[in-house]
Amino acid sequence: MKAIVIGGGIGGLTAALALLDQGIEVEVYEQAHELKEIGAGLQIAANASRVLTRLGLGPELERLGVAVHAIVMRDLHSDRPVHSLPVERSDATPEAMTARFDGTFYQLHRPDLLGMLADAVPAGVTRLGEKATGFVDDGAGVTVTFESGHRTRGDLLIGADGIHSRVRGQLLGETEPEFSRIVAWRALIPREKLAHLDLEQDCHVWLGPNRSGVAYWVHGGELLNFVGMVPADETAAESWTTQGDLAQMRRSFAGSNARLQAILDEIESPFITGYYYRYPLAEWSRGRVALLGDAAHPMHPFLAQGACQAIEDAAVLAHTLASHLADGDVPAALAEYQTRRIPRAARVQNASRTQEPVWHMSDPREIVQRNRTLASLSELDPDAKTLYGWVFSYDVEAEAAKPLRDPSAVLRREEARRAWTMWATLLRPKDLDRQHHGIREAYDRFLLHNFPPDPTVSVEDSPVDGRTHLRVTAPDGAGGPTLLHFHGGGYLLGSAAGSVGLASRLARETGGSVVVPDYRLAPEHPYPAAVEDAVASYDALLGRGVDPATILISGESAGGGLAVALAMRLRDLGRPMPAGIVAMCPMGDLAVTGESVDTAAGVDPISTRTFLTQMATSYLQGSNPRAPLASPVYGDYQGLPPLLIQVGENEALYSDATRMADAARRDGVEVELDAYPDTVHVFHMFDFLPESTAALERTAKFAGRVTALRP
Known part of the structure; x- marks a missing residue:
């Protein structure tokens, strides 16, 4: 079996490693002439770090990643704690890691993660500077053509080419993604510039009216990654690489607490990210072609699961294809991949999107209600197993090994299954956008x-x-x-x-x-x-x-x-x-x-x-x-x-x-x-x-x- 992967980002390279691990031949095509990521941070929670560790990247994650102790939320103006989410072990209590999510929650520099993936993929698998122009699925295989004139053929095609995926456009039709109306100021700050601040090995989140700030250590703790999310109308730029105006960024966070102001004072050249997303898709695959990562499920950043879900996709894709190696039924394997992944990724998409109004509340009464609710949550769910366990404790390989079945089949009678389905489909994605x-x-x-x-x-x-x-x-x-x-x-x-x-x-x-x-x-x-x-x-x-x-x-x-x-x-x-x-x-x-x-x-x-x-x-x-x-x-x-x-x-x-x-x-x-x-x-x-x-x-x-x- 031979797989063609379009896109040499985190999702595409993880898919290559996972497929190779199952004995499946892979070709990866990336339109850029070199593999590189924008200089920013990302988070790899336990649900994804377990996959990467099983693929042999554990030592590199330990070397270049920063293991998080907790996600600590504070008020943007006063710096007072609002909520703390324990996600990882501390040096003092290593047993806490297993008790919570059975894996390490890493903070990483994007180029570090992409680099370790690229280094792990064998030479000759990835071809750079190749921009796909189209594909033909003739039922027996898939032929892909490129701007360079190159052609290749395989048993299946995986579109891992991002939110503006060409594969997705041809497979499902061209539609524009939704703009979240949120942009993020981003910057990396060397550790020596922040030696005077007390910034623990946590993910620090500051919640404010219509905005938030996030800061965490990456690159082995040598760089602090800062992300400041604000309404899009505060700045005109929406691209991934646009340099932002420093004075404008500081105006966006005027009146912030002293620690956050000290971080902002050390930023010299911020750049701006615009956030785009899609509502969950009804299908990801047709015939011998399927989507993976942002091509299938671009999402808001508030659960830090974008890269994680692409990594989960890769693991399930490899598992389902491996289970069909004997019969060679690729369409059945991709249909199974889709069936297994859509409910999980859709739930994460919805949860990520609906966190934005929680983070960016502006009504003082609603803020008081939110903070009191989070206080109760800390009492009922001190280890965060209830609120986030479904995200972080998810064992993607164990789930992929479970037999497929109609979820309503937990009930025996047809009329009971009808009632089950009515409950299960009560909420539509857009119903969740306005919270309660x-x-x-x-x-x-x-x-x-x-x-x-x-x-x-x-x-x-x-x-x-x-x-x-x-x-x-x-x-x-x-x-x-x-x-x-x-x-x-x-x-x-x-x-x-x-x-x-x-x-x-x-x-x-x-x-x-x-x-x-x-x-x-x-x-x-x-x-x-x-x-x-x-x-x-x-x-x-x-x-x-x-x-x-x-x-x-x-x-x-x-x-x-x-x-x-x-x-x-x-x-x-x-x-x-x-x-x-x-x-x-x-x-x-x-x-x-x-x-x-x-x-x-x-x-x-x-x-x-x-x-x-x-x-x-x-x-x-x-x-x-x-x-x-x-x-x-x-x-x-x-x-x-x-x-x-x-x-x-x-x-x-x-x-x-x-x-x-x-x-x-x-x-x-x-x-x-x-x-x-x-x-x-x-x-x-x-x-x-x-x-x-x-x-x-x-x-x-x-x-x-x-x-x-x-x-």
Whole structure:
């Protein structure tokens, strides 16, 4: 098998090494007349350094790279710490490296990395000064032509020729990349000029309004790499090599803290980088041609994963081609490469892009919310395994060796797989761009489109304290029970309007009415805002003359946890208690310690450890994650009314549900726990699932028993 690689950058040369390591012949073509990189830095996290080490570059990485201890984020103006992400071992505690990400996080001078790759590729493999003009895939092989008149033929072609890839243009059609509207001032400063500064062997990040500064050591610690990201309208240049105006750069960072100013003072000749990106592609390969690196997935710099993802591509490409050496089915190998890589690279692309508004917040209130959220994150995730482990701990070769399968096949039944896919595809890339604002809109769109209200029920708004309270009443349901139902969404998402579909089915089954209140959401309104609003909603029902003996409080997901927390709060306030509680797939532990969070990884497509932690910390913002009104698994259940808990056996919050049931039994509360196999989180919403109908029928029977009001 012979591979032709267009592009002699980091991705192309890593691909050459990986392919050669598998016994595959390689030719690399680079249009430049010499292999060189712009004099700047990059970061090679553990997910990529493991690949390079396996390819024999470990000693060179140790010699020329700088092993990072932590990524330390500070306020750009005050220099006060905002967040610290431990990514590597320190000299004092080498065991910490294995405990975190099983690999070294290196900071490198780009020319150093390119040089070590070029030196490792055998002589004669790379041809310089050859600009590809086109290719022909005739089904039996690929022929590539060059401006020089040279032609070559191989079994496959890999386009590793960057964001403006000619291979990509011919393969998928010419489209312009997106301009991020961010440019970066870049410079390298010799160590001797900064001897007076206390700059540890960390990655230093300064977060400021609409801008940020990053500094870290490269080239064996002899050079400090500085990157200052600012809005593009502050400078006209957008190229990789344009020399910038020194005075203009300093104006961009006027008012910065003393350490950052001292770094800026030592810069003599900055240059400017414009950042371009693409949204994730639906395909990377056709026939015998595939893309790799920036040709496939150019991304924002905020996770420092651009080069890392190209290195991962190279490892998976080599693995999949090697697995097809016996049958020689190159198109099948490239299709497998694409299938394995697109979900991973797309997730990294999306996460990298959506970090920009977090770094560059300008609203003082949002900055306070962000910093409080990061403080909670430091408590819940001190080793950064949750927030960044999915990036840095990813073992690309182990993942490449796993059998390919439809991800939804973790569930047995066709209708359950349909629900799984609906959850998995809820968010589109552009929904993520506006952080929680965009995710909220996407979540409501998902609910309103897929789960409209039953047309036979009536819906009216009965506001409380200016908040929407939708009363959904079944036909002839005036004499039935009243359910005060709280929507889910991790205290970050959801609305009364979005929950009307489920509420209407609840009303039909119970023969009564369901009141769905809006409650204040995080991060704008942190804990205990939701509990306070829940109490006000309950009090409003009592104020309208509703007999508490006819009321049940219920909720799904975070709303299920909120329903139990409300009952605890009502008891402590001495309020009349409701007749019962219904918790559907409850989120009851904001410390995210449930065993099922990890055992359901890959099975539950929506309640991932990362997402649960992000939602919890956005709500907590420094509050105790084990406070009972935030996390009722830790609460006292004495004096609570009968409790019905319903949960899917293979969802991430299964442990939350079972622990809440155990705590209730411990405290003498009547509790029923219904566990449903082979289903998804909040299966109650999916009206085509038989377990949804069964669960709502059980809820109706429970409501009729505890209120003595029959449907």
